Amino acid sequence: MLSREGRQGLTLISPPLLYALLMLAAPLAMVVTFSFWSQNYLDLDTTITLKNYRDAWTKPIYRVLIMRSLNISIMVTIVTVLLAFPMAYFLSFRVKRHKALWLFLITIPFWTSYLLRVFLWKVILGYNGVLNSALMGLGLIDEPMTFILYNVNAVVITLAHAWAPFAILPIFVALERIDRSLLEAAEDLGDGPVRRFFRVTLPLAMPGVMAATLIVLIPTVGDFITPKLVGGREGLMISNMIQIQFGKANNAPLGAALAITSMVIVASISLVIYMAGRWFRGRTP
Amino acid sequence: MTEQSIIDIRGVHKSFGRVEALKGIDLTIREGEFFSLLGPSGCGKTTLLRMIAGFDEPTSGVVMIGGQSMAGIPANKRPTNMVFQSYAIFPHLSVSDNVGYGLAKKKMSRAEKAEEVNNALAMVDLEGYGERSAHELSGGQRQRVALARALVMKPRVVLLDEPLSALDKKLREQMQVELRALQQSVGITFILVTHDQEEALIMSDRIAVLFEGEIAQLDSPQRLYRQPINQRVASFIGVMNFLEATAEASSGGDLSLTIPALGSVSMHAAQVPEGTDVAAIAQIGMRPEMLTILFDETDKAACESTGEVVGTSYYGDMTYYSVKLSKAEQPVTVSMRNTAGRSIVPPGTAVRLGWGADSIVLFPS
Known part of the structure; x- marks a missing residue:
């Protein structure tokens, strides 16, 4: 028998709970089920099998794609967080007035669609693109740089830009929460700005850095639009393969197994990062 | 307590934009005395303390510590340590690491540092609390940690920014007595900022009463109470x-x-x-x-x-x-x-x- 409060709570959360179950848990359960079936040309063979997982874990192509996806998203995460930190720091410590306006400015890239932003990077990074023409016009390079589009670099640049605000905001919030008298205390106790940063500011900003890391890492592993548009052949990621399996290749069970595989890998990496973050916070310098 | 001066403040003005927070302060604080800056909020007492600590620079005038001008010398290079109003205990560090924070740079062995930390904790009656984390402490204990963290540095001057204002009345009264006794036993100059006249009377050797950025009266507690210089000082200190x-x-x-x-x-x-x-x-x-x-x-x-x-x-x-x-x-x-x-x-x-x-x-x- 539920208490009055319990029933009230249940009533309150039931609409979103229902929605989440219907739109999130059910499809996920379906994908899991699919991954244990197999494709028999036009029909699905519903006998339970581990064949898809065997393929996903042993065939070199999938391993290469998963490793590449992880590499790219880890690189994107590092670049994004490293770039976001100074921005968040500036916003929190240097901007005295109109902080809301600055935060608002950071969201401006989101006013256009994701697709459009990826295309714009294509325009900037292309062979005859903005960057190459500008640098050639300035006489800094003799011929267009080709290593900036249709490869891994382009994917990293584009994704780092796209996810920057998601990294800036949690770090900014963590920095805002630091009691300024702690920084004065550190200075009072003999620390210069650099020591103080590593002994007080960074450890206390760590929850924000962790949040930023996870927020960027998790979705970028699964991104397939950016690699498809700017990644070229060597920039393709596992999600492109999953998309192909569900689409053209018509092998949804294999696609599902690949999706579950990458989900499990991302989840375990996130867990490791989370634990590392806790360890870092708990440790005393 | 000697007649030797430790802090000399000469003609210090401080303006924040158009607001004049301090209007020409001249003040000498003696070596080893318990000195209080007393005044209502907004009188400039905290600004003056922060200037001694090195967190604010005077607009004009000079702050000298031990006969040396402090102009351009940052807080981390001054022989002063502060007990903050909020205590500013580092939340990610244990009590020992908080107290030993400032020793990191000093040339001492790990064992010597640990010894210093333990001595400082003993001084504030917190032996055995070293391994605790900051949020396991009560308000009074945090206050003691903050004090130990300042004392372990062996500063020439300890600056206290309303250190007791967050404590309840009983604990505050107890800490007033303890703080005074501690100051007398270590013999370090303490400068206290407070708006509580009773606290200033109980703890200080001398008190400077500040109104609107100016020193209205500087005297011993007894003289301040018995012979207030004007009606305003008289009604600020006690009832008249x-x-x-x-x-x-x-x-x-x-x-x-x-x-x-x-x-x-x-x-x-x-x-x-x-x-x-x-x-x-x-x-x-x-x-x-x-x-x-x-x-x-x-x-x-x-x-x-x-x-x-x-x-x-x-x-x-x-x-x-x-x-x-x-x-x-x-x-x-x-x-x-x-x-x-x-x-x-x-x-x-x-x-x-x-x-x-x-x-x-x-x-x-």
Whole structure:
């Protein structure tokens, strides 16, 4: 028998709970089920099998794609967080007035669609693109740089830009929460700005850095639009393969197994990062 | 305590935009004394403390510590350590690491540092608390950690920014006594910023009262209470009854006072502060405890007046009576120690008031 409060709570959360179950848990359960079936040309063979997982874990192509996806998203995460930190720091410590306006400015890239932003990077990074023409016009390079589009670099640049605000905001919030008298205390106790940063500011900003890391890492592993548009052949990621399996290749069970595989890998990496973050916070310098 | 000065502040002004926070402060703080900066909020006392610590630079003037100008010297290079109002205990560090924070740079072995930390913790009665984390501490314990963290640095000056304001009354009173005792045992100069006049009186060797960025009076607690320089200082420190009065010099430097509300009295030359401008005297002040209600008919006082009780406030050990004098409109406050067997006199009772010339403070108009 539920208490009055319990029933009230249940009533309150039931609409979103229902929605989440219907739109999130059910499809996920379906994908899991699919991954244990197999494709028999036009029909699905519903006998339970581990064949898809065997393929996903042993065939070199999938391993290469998963490793590449992880590499790219880890690189994107590092670049994004490293770039976001100074921005968040500036916003929190240097901007005295109109902080809301600055935060608002950071969201401006989101006013256009994701697709459009990826295309714009294509325009900037292309062979005859903005960057190459500008640098050639300035006489800094003799011929267009080709290593900036249709490869891994382009994917990293584009994704780092796209996810920057998601990294800036949690770090900014963590920095805002630091009691300024702690920084004065550190200075009072003999620390210069650099020591103080590593002994007080960074450890206390760590929850924000962790949040930023996870927020960027998790979705970028699964991104397939950016690699498809700017990644070229060597920039393709596992999600492109999953998309192909569900689409053209018509092998949804294999696609599902690949999706579950990458989900499990991302989840375990996130867990490791989370634990590392806790360890870092708990440790005393 | 010596006469040697440790801090010299010369002509210090500080402006924040158009607001002038400090308007020319000249101040010498002696080596080893417990010095308080007392004033209402916004009087500039915290600004002055932060300037000594190195968190603010004066707009003009100079702050010297140990005879050396501190201009351009950042907080981390000054021989001062601060106990912050919020305590500023590092939340990600244990108690030991908080206390030992400032030792990181010092050339000492790990064991020596641990020893110093333990000594500092012992000094504030927190032995065995080293491994605890900051949020396992009560307010009073955090305050002690902050103090130990400053003392472990062996600074020449410890700066305390309203360190007791966040504690409850009982704990605050206990800490006032402990802090004072600790300061006397280590012999380091303490500078306390407070808005609590009682706290300043209890703890300090000397007190500077600040109003609107200027030092109104700098004196020992006793002199500050007994001889406030003007009405504003008098009413900021404790309670003071103000009465209209005129004075005339009489033979031998004695003062003949006419107080319409109380009567006439002669003040002995020895009790008249030096340099008093007799002609300018327009008001006198009397502390509530210097007035006595003469409950028994046999009670006698140097001077007597009559009045009527119009209100009472019971404080347990004391009762504050509001007494309307027969010859004045405004009531005076009289404090009486509550003794066994005497009940509070209810409002409406006619009473005799006893007072003496030796308790009178003279104020010019």
